[in-house]
Amino acid sequence: MLTNQKNKFNLPNNITYLNCAFMSPLLKSVEEVGHKSVSQKCLPYQINGDDFFTATTQLKKAFSSLVKIEDYRNIAIIPSASYGIATVANNIKLDKVNEVIVVGEQFPSNIYSWQKLVHKFDAKLTIISSGNSFKNRGKNWNDKILSAINQNTKIVALPHVHWSDGTLFDLKAIRKKTRAVNAYLIIDATQSIGALPFSVKEIQPDALICAGYKWLLGPYSIGLAYYSDAFCSNGIPIEENWINRKNSENFTGLVNYESDYQPKAGRFNVGEMSNFTLTPMLIKSIEQLLIWKPKNIQQYCHEISKDAIEQLQNLGCYIEDATYRSSHLFGIYLPKNINLEKLKTEFFKNNIYVSYRGNAIRISPHLYNSKDDFSKLVACFKNI
Numbered sequence: 001m002l003t004n005q006k007n008k009f010n011l012p013n014n015i016t017y018l019n020c021a022f023m024s025p026l027l028k029s030v031e032e033v034g035h036k037s038v039s040q041k042c043l044p045y046q047i048n049g050d051d052f053f054t055a056t057t058q059l060k061k062a063f064s065s066l067v068k069i070e071d072y073r074n075i076a077i078i079p080s081a082s083y084g085i086a087t088v089a090n091n092i093k094l095d096k097v098n099e100v101i102v103v104g105e106q107f108p109s110n111i112y113s114w115q116k117l118v119h120k121f122d123a124k125l126t127i128i129s130s131g132n133s134f135k136n137r138g139k140n141w142n143d144k145i146l147s148a149i150n151q152n153t154k155i156v157a158l159p160h161v162h163w164s165d166g167t168l169f170d171l172k173a174i175r176k177k178t179r180a181v182n183a184y185l186i187i188d189a190t191q192s193i194g195a196l197p198f199s200v201k202e203i204q205p206d207a208l209i210c211a212g213y214k215w216l217l218g219p220y221s222i223g224l225a226y227y228s229d230a231f232c233s234n235g236i237p238i239e240e241n242w243i244n245r246k247n248s249e250n251f252t253g254l255v256n257y258e259s260d261y262q263p264k265a266g267r268f269n270v271g272e273m274s275n276f277t278l279t280p281m282l283i284k285s286i287e288q289l290l291i292w293k294p295k296n297i298q299q300y301c302h303e304i305s306k307d308a309i310e311q312l313q314n315l316g317c318y319i320e321d322a323t324y325r326s327s328h329l330f331g332i333y334l335p336k337n338i339n340l341e342k343l344k345t346e347f348f349k350n351n352i353y354v355s356y357r358g359n360a361i362r363i364s365p366h367l368y369n370s371k372d373d374f375s376k377l378v379a380c381f382k383n384i
């Protein structure tokens with residue numbers, strides 16, 4: 001099992017940071033690369049034409065290794081999850097009878113494009129909510145999603161784990177059902193990739209979108225998107241950028257305007273995809289994740305949190321059964337006798353950082369956390 005890795009981060013000892021799902025801290029090594037990259041811009045004569053392409057290719061290859069993508073050219077660099085989702089929505093046509101399925105209280109960047117799309121084609125957005133009962137909540141929610149998918153379903157767009165409480169969605173079963181009705185499976189993996197194993201080869205989604213500043217431990221404003229060949233062959237990007245066109249490597253010929261794009265998902269890269277500061281930083285953090293491996297991060301988070309989870313359940317809190325939730329991100333639903341405002345004050349007094357999403361207190365640990373952090377968390381519940 002992995003050991004605690006706090007020495008690789010700059011988090012102060014008096015802070016209990018259980019909020020990676022909000023924003024990860026940077027690794028010291030990534031901060032160092034960032035400083036170097038900023039300084040490089042002071043000496044622009046050291047930047048050459050190849051540099052516009054080499055680091056982005058390296059980044060795409062690193063991401064391919066992390067999520068088992070056969071061809072790195074199916075990946076585009078995106079500035080945000082919403083951008084990656086908008087690209088997908090921009091390339092799907094619906095019929096009036098079609099529906100797009102999402103889950104209840106899904107993150108807005110994976111909602112608004114679908115709202116717009118169904119509005120454009122006068123189709124339907126179907127929201128599958130968890131239901132009110134905590135009994136078998138995760139299983140029932142997954143069953144509801146599976147039984148909602150039908151011949152009229154054109155798109156199922158959902159995350160691997162719910163952003164507010166970590167409920168796991170059974171992507172393998174959902175893929176099987178979507179295949180059977182010829183529907184797209186679009187995954188927003190922003191809250192899972194990096195900390196939870198995922199394989200494109202195994203699940204074969206039509207698109208996989210991931211912002212970089214949470215579980216990829218990267219900087220803000222850069223992420224990655226995988227688009228299957230079906231999107232790549234004739235896909236239309238949401239903006240037209242010089243670098244995404246064929247032969248853009250040849251700077252002297254840029255005004256020989258090209259109608260063809262770079263191969264595969266190269267057409268979907270965001271403008272100025274070569275971001276010289278952020279790209280090397282994200283490469284560095286993914287390289288570290290490749291050494292640690294998501295399955296080990298998951299196991300570490302499970303080990304440091306399991307006793308605390310049992311104690312909180314004994315206090316009457318609802319936390320999803322381990323089979324249907326992740327260990328790097330989970331929600332605590334309070335019983336009526338525990339006052340949320342008092343708890344917030346207690347967390348504040350003890351420098352404990354968590355998030356409040358929907359009705360859940362969201363806890364999201366990483367390798368810089370320890371069992372001790374969870375003991376401090378439980379102590380706050382006991383103190384009030």
Ligand SMILES: Cc1ncc(COP(=O)(O)O)c(C=O)c1O
Pocket residue numbers: 021022079080081082083107109110159163188190191211
């Ligand atoms: C599930 C999920 N997707 C995406 C994002 C970020 O979206 P964007 O990159 O569009 O700001 C978040 C941020 O909290 C999230 O929780």
